Amino acid sequence: MTEPRKHTYRVTGMTCATCSRMAQRALARVPGVQYASVNLATETAFVLTDPSVGEETLREAVMGAGYDLLSQVPEDLEARRYAQAVRNLVFVLALTIPLSLAMLAHMGGRHVPFYPFLELVLGGLVVFWGGLATLRGAWIALIHRHANMDTLVTLGALSSWSTALLRLAGVAIPSFGAIGAMILALHVLGRFIESHLRDRATREVKALMRLQAAEARVIRQEEAFLIPLEAVLGGDRVQVLPGERIPVDGRVVEGLSSVDESLVTGESVPVLRREGDEVTGGSLNLSGVLLLETVRVGEDAFLAQMLRMVREAQGSKVPLQALADRTTLVFVPLVAFLAAAAALGWLLVPDAMEVLRRLVPLAGRTDGDAGVTALYAAIATLVIACPCALGLATPMALAVGAGEASRRGMLLRNAEAFQTLRAVRVALLDKTGTLTQGEPRVAVSRLEPEASAAALALEERSNHPLARAVTTFLRNAEGVSPVVGLEEVEETPGEGIGGVLKGRSWFVGRPLDSGKYRDLLDQGCTLVEVRRDGEVQGVLGVTDPLRTGSVEAVRRLEELGIRVVMATGDHPAVAERVARETGIREVHAGVHPGDKLDLVRRFQAGGERVLMVGDGLNDAGALKGADVGVAMGSGLDLALDSADLILVRGELAGLADAVLLSRKLVRVVAQNLVGAFFYNLVALPLAMLGLLHPALAEVAMGASSITVILNSLRIRGREKGEMES
Numbered sequence: 001m002t003e004p005r006k007h008t009y010r011v012t013g014m015t016c017a018t019c020s021r022m023a024q025r026a027l028a029r030v031p032g033v034q035y036a037s038v039n040l041a042t043e044t045a046f047v048l049t050d051p052s053v054g055e056e057t058l059r060e061a062v063m064g065a066g067y068d069l070l071s072q073v074p075e076d077l078e079a080r081r082y083a084q085a086v087r088n089l090v091f092v093l094a095l096t097i098p099l100s101l102a103m104l105a106h107m108g109g110r111h112v113p114f115y116p117f118l119e120l121v122l123g124g125l126v127v128f129w130g131g132l133a134t135l136r137g138a139w140i141a142l143i144h145r146h147a148n149m150d151t152l153v154t155l156g157a158l159s160s161w162s163t164a165l166l167r168l169a170g171v172a173i174p175s176f177g178a179i180g181a182m183i184l185a186l187h188v189l190g191r192f193i194e195s196h197l198r199d200r201a202t203r204e205v206k207a208l209m210r211l212q213a214a215e216a217r218v219i220r221q222e223e224a225f226l227i228p229l230e231a232v233l234g235g236d237r238v239q240v241l242p243g244e245r246i247p248v249d250g251r252v253v254e255g256l257s258s259v260d261e262s263l264v265t266g267e268s269v270p271v272l273r274r275e276g277d278e279v280t281g282g283s284l285n286l287s288g289v290l291l292l293e294t295v296r297v298g299e300d301a302f303l304a305q306m307l308r309m310v311r312e313a314q315g316s317k318v319p320l321q322a323l324a325d326r327t328t329l330v331f332v333p334l335v336a337f338l339a340a341a342a343a344l345g346w347l348l349v350p351d352a353m354e355v356l357r358r359l360v361p362l363a364g365r366t367d368g369d370a371g372v373t374a375l376y377a378a379i380a381t382l383v384i385a386c387p388c389a390l391g392l393a394t395p396m397a398l399a400v401g402a403g404e405a406s407r408r409g410m411l412l413r414n415a416e417a418f419q420t421l422r423a424v425r426v427a428l429l430d431k432t433g434t435l436t437q438g439e440p441r442v443a444v445s446r447l448e449p450e451a452s453a454a455a456l457a458l459e460e461r462s463n464h465p466l467a468r469a470v471t472t473f474l475r476n477a478e479g480v481s482p483v484v485g486l487e488e489v490e491e492t493p494g495e496g497i498g499g500v501l502k503g504r505s506w507f508v509g510r511p512l513d514s515g516k517y518r519d520l521l522d523q524g525c526t527l528v529e530v531r532r533d534g535e536v537q538g539v540l541g542v543t544d545p546l547r548t549g550s551v552e553a554v555r556r557l558e559e560l561g562i563r564v565v566m567a568t569g570d571h572p573a574v575a576e577r578v579a580r581e582t583g584i585r586e587v588h589a590g591v592h593p594g595d596k597l598d599l600v601r602r603f604q605a606g607g608e609r610v611l612m613v614g615d616g617l618n619d620a621g622a623l624k625g626a627d628v629g630v631a632m633g634s635g636l637d638l639a640l641d642s643a644d645l646i647l648v649r650g651e652l653a654g655l656a657d658a659v660l661l662s663r664k665l666v667r668v669v670a671q672n673l674v675g676a677f678f679y680n681l682v683a684l685p686l687a688m689l690g691l692l693h694p695a696l697a698e699v700a701m702g703a704s705s706i707t708v709i710l711n712s713l714r715i716r717g718r719e720k721g722e723m724e725s
Contacts, residue, residue, distance in 0.1 A: 004034050004048045008308065009058070011038055011045050013067040015137045015191070016149030018332055020395075022141075026065035030057060039395045045069065066140035089192050092130035095122045096185035103178035119177035120164045126181035127161050130188060147332035155336070156382035157183045160694065163375065174372045176379065182695040183383050190702025212282065212303055213247035219291070229297075236294045240285045249281050249301050250292030257288030335385040335684070339378045342688035346374035357689045373690045380687035384697035385680060393672030396712040401665040404716050409649035410658050417628045417644035421662035423609045424628060427557050427655070428600060430614040431568035431578055432526075434632055434652065436544040438465055442473035444520060444541035451530045451537035452480040454506045458497050461489050467497070469542055470508070470528060494569050494592040496528075507531045511539065514571045521573040546581060549653040554582045556656035562611070567596050567622075596622035613655065630655065661715070668715055672708045679704045 014020050020040040027036035032050035039046075047058060055071055062069040099122045106112045128135065134157075137150030157180040164177025215226045219237040229247055232238065237253070240246050246259070258270040261283045270286055273279050279292065282303045298304065345353050350370040398415055405412045412418050429435055447455065456474040459467040474480050489499040496509010511517065511529035517539055520527060525541030554564050565586045568575050575589035588599060596612070600622050603610045612619065612626035623629030623643050631643035632650050647654045683700060686692050692700070 005051055005053075006308070007045075007047045007049065007055070007058070007071075009045045009047070009055075010070040011043055011062060011067055012070065013137070013140070014038075014040055014043060015134070016040070018141075018146065018148035019067065019137070022065045022144070022146055022148075023062055023067050026061045027058060030061045033058075039399065042395070042399050064144075066144045085192050088130055088133075089188055092126055092185045092188050095126050095130070096181045099123060099126075099178050099181055116164065116168050116175065119175060120161075120168055123161050123164055123177040123181040126184050127157050131157060131184040134184065134187060147336065149332070151332055152335060152382045152385060153183060153187050155339075156180075156379045156694065157187075159375070159379055159382070174369075174375070176375065176694070179379070179694045183379075186695065186699055186702055187383075190705060213245050216247040217241075232294055232297050234294055234297055238292045238294055240290045240292065242285060242287055242289065244285050246279050246281055246283045246285055246290075246292070248292065248294045249296035250279055250294045252277050252279060252290055253293050254291035255289050257290050258286040260284040260286055331385070335381065338385075338684060338688060339381040342381050342690075343374040343378035345688070346370050346377055346690065353689065357691065360686070360689065360691060376694065377688055377690040379694040380690070380692045380697040381684060383694055384683045384687045384692060384701050393676050393708055394669050396709055397665055397669045397672060397715060400712045400715045401661060401668075405658070405661060408657055408661070409647060409651065409654055410661075411646040411648055413644055413646065418662050419666055420609060421611065421628045421645070421659055422666050424562060424611040424659065426563045426565060426603045426608045427611045427613065428565050428567050428596070428603070428622070428626065429584075429652075430596075430619050431566055431570055431575060432544055433465055434613050435546060435550045435566065435578055435582055435584075437547050438544065438632070438650075440466055440469040440526065440542045440544040442469055442540050443523070443525060443543045445473065445477070445538075447530060447538035447540065449479045449481075451532070452477060453483045454501055454532070454537075455508045455528075455530045455540075456480060457483050457486045457501060458489070458499055458506060458508045461486075461499075462491055462497050464491075465544075466526065466528060466542055467508075470540060473540075494594075505533050510569070512536070514573075517541070518573075521571055524574055524577045526570050526574055546578070547650075547652055549651055550582050553652035553655055554584055556653070557659070558583075560656060560659055562659070563608075565599075567591055567599055594621065597625045600625045611655075613652070630658070664715055668712060672711055675711070676704065676708060 011020075011023050014023060017040055020038040023045065024036050024038035027033055027038070027045060027047055030049075030053065032053040033047060034050070035046075035048040037046045038044070045062075049058075059069040099118065102112045102115060102118060106115050112118070131154075134150045134153055137148065138154035141148045141151050160176040160180030160183060162180075163173055164175045164180070166173050167175040167177075213229055216229055216232045216236075217224050217239045218227055218232060219225075219239055224239055232248055236248075238248055238250060242257070252273055252275050254275060256272070256274045259273045259279055260270045261280060273290065278295065279290070280302045281296075296302070299308070347370055350373070353373075401418070402412050402415075405418075432438060432440070445452075452474050455470060459470045459474070462468075483501060485502060487500045489497065491497040492509075494510070496507055498505065498507040498509075500506070508528060508530050511527045512531075514521065514527055517525075517527055520539070520541040523541065523543070525543055528540040528542055530537045530539070557564050563586070564584050565588065566575060566579055566582075566584050567588045568578075569591055570589060572587070572589035575587050579585070579587045588595075591599065596614075596619060600610050600612055604627070609627045611628045611630060612622045613630045613632065614623055623631065628645065629643045630645045630647060632647050632652070645658060647658075679700075683692075683697070683704075687697055
């Protein structure tokens with residue numbers, strides 16, 4: 001089966017939740033699209049497609065819905081949009097404020113020269129010039145046979161302004177032309193504030209983007225050339241001077257320097273990098289000149305993967321959003337119907353509407369003019385309804401949450417799993433690389449030269465942490481010579497690696513009888529046995545120190561009500577020793593990779609939500625099978641497709657932070673949704689009963705969206721006892 005392609009695009013032209021819904025529907029209908037999600041808060045689309053689906057096909061689908069899809073966003077796009085928004089806001093307010101003052105004076109009985117003409121002209125300039133983007137959005141929605149927030153605002157503003165035109169033409173009708181201008185002005189102001197707050201919500205992604213160098217100094221034929229980063233190839237030699245940001249993921253081949261990796265890995269203290277060490281693109285070279293061999297470029301680079309994962313997380317959806325999505329789909333047509341019903345109610349059965357009005361505490365009677373009240377009620381109903389608050393409730397919180405997670409060294413890859421994380425009751429932890437540092441070292445060797453050479457030849461073929469430790473040790477051991485001619489190499493996860501060398505069958509891995517090595521087990525050593533034709537040739541004892549913070553991490557998880565369980569393929573004696581040191585009370589030792597998955601399923605069968613933390617190698621099956629899979633990452637180890645969440649800094653303490661962040665995120669989303677539903681539930685009846693001035697209704701509508709955004713930004717805040725770094 002062909003692996004689907006992942007794409008993240010920018011979608012422009014959206015103004016409300018209905019817009020994002022229509023753009024998403026357009027993408028989902030393209031043949032070959034397996035999944036599509038459009039996020040209003042970040043103006044991004046995340047799409048999974050068959051390899052045959054081209055970008056132009058997706059763009060045509062989105063443009064057919066009235067929006068645009070961009071893969072490359074011009075660097076100055078945000079600056080230009082912001083400058084245009086400021087100019088438009090100044091223009092609108094410069095006309096609306098004096099017009100509003102004139103309206104108040106006119107309503108107070110004062111004579112305002114040429115007031116009807118001022119109302120018509122100034123109101124018209126605000127509606128048709130200052131509100132051009134809103135009118136365009138409504139028109140695009142109309143020609144594509146759907147309605148959005150722009151539709152409601154346009155109907156309210158045009159209805160109000162039209163009364164000024166009719167009044168000036170001699171029709172006996174109250175004039176609300178100034179209110180039309182106020183509606184548009186408040187709408188533009190609300191959009192401006194909302195856009196500014198959205199930019200704040202996604203600032204972590206922008207900070208990551210700023211870490212990417214635009215150019216790299218490549219050494220070719222002993223000359224240095226500054227070339228665009230996109231032109232750098234794997235294997236290229238790149239020179240980095242002091243004070244420069246490292247442009248690529250690479251291996252140091254020459255030089256010695258302190259490197260600040262704080263913005264990438266969260267390590268606050270500069271680390272010394274020398275020949276043979278790997279460095280991460282986006283880090284800052286502080287002191288010496290480094291010559292690097294490029295290891296990863298383009299989409300495989302650490303920063304590119306990190307950006308992609310954060311954007312995918314921000315573009316994904318949690319199950320809580322399903323209700324909001326269904327609601328916003330029918331919301332605008334429903335509001336238009338309610339506005340018409342309110343107007344007809346006041347025109348046809350005003351007495352009945354008065355009875356309903358008096359049910360509201362402190363509500364007085366209308367002035368008796370049913371026509372005026374009908375117009376007031378219809379316009380107020382149109383502009384007070386706010387599907388945007390519903391549409392923003394989840395994506396805005398998720399955008400802030402994903403950004404906050406990335407800032408804390410967590411890469412969120414699956415929004416649904418992140419929602420599930422809050423309800424986890426069992427944390428199943430691997431030992432090696434999770435509770436321990438994952439940098440094992442050979443402490444004891446009981447091998448003869450022949451067995452050492454065979455073990456080196458085999459372990460060089462494996463990427464397991466224990467194999468890397470054995471390889472490093474034997475390469476530096478005296479009397480061990482490299483051998484060639486290794487055949488039929490086969491690695492068995494959880495067991496070891498075997499092969500044929502000079503007609504003899506060799507195996508390196510789990511011992512047949514660990515009891516023979518009680519002295520090594522008592523030292524806390526993991527055993528690696530070497531066998532030839534089934535006969536034991538010797539053993540290696542490997543130690544792996546605990547990660548800093550493992551004890552604290554276990555304690556914090558238990559304080560959160562999570563049962564901590566260790567599952568390891570290591571010997572029970574070694575596992576029990578680590579369990580005692582970390583405070584873990586339940587241990588499953590000697591388990592194979594498949595046994596870990598069975599263990600996950602056993603807990604799930606008991607009704608528990610299970611979190612699995614592992615290294616992403618032998619634990620891949622259990623990571624996939626768990627309700628939430630968490631992988632320990634350390635800078636460059638991001639190719640962990642089995643995990644829902646990656647702890648980039650490799651700190652287990654981040655696990656408790658992730659649980660707390662998940663609980664806070666879900667709580668804020670629930671608050672946003674309840675608040676948005678409650679707002680509309682209360683506001684719409686008040687508007688229909690003529691109890692709200694249209695201008696006040698527009699203020700309330702904008703305030704509801706802004707409240708959702710401000711509440712989402714609280715995710716960044718620290719509550720007492722939460723997310724202690």
